[in-house]
Amino acid sequence: MNKTICAICAWRATCKKQFSMSGDVKCADYVRDVSIKEEKEEDEGKKTPDPEKSK
Numbered sequence: 001m002n003k004t005i006c007a008i009c010a011w012r013a014t015c016k017k018q019f020s021m022s023g024d025v026k027c028a029d030y031v032r033d034v035s036i037k038e039e040k041e042e043d044e045g046k047k048t049p050d051p052e053k054s055k
Contacts, residue, residue, distance in 0.1 A: 008036050 004026075006018050010033040017027060 004030050004032075008033055010034070 006012055006015065006021075006027075009015065009018075009027070009029075010031040011029055012018055012033070015029070017029070021027065
């Protein structure tokens with residue numbers, strides 16, 4: 001699920017085009033902000049192995 005929207009673009013703070021395009025953003029300047037993790041990555045990081053199951 002790769003979304004290319006202004007809200008997750010690395011340039012959103014200084015972008016002059018921000019939110020001026022409709023639908024999926026097809027912006028030549030778009031770069032995903034790597035400091036924003038995807039929900040799937042966050043969920044996997046929260047899971048800890050159950051010590052009882054590893055016995």
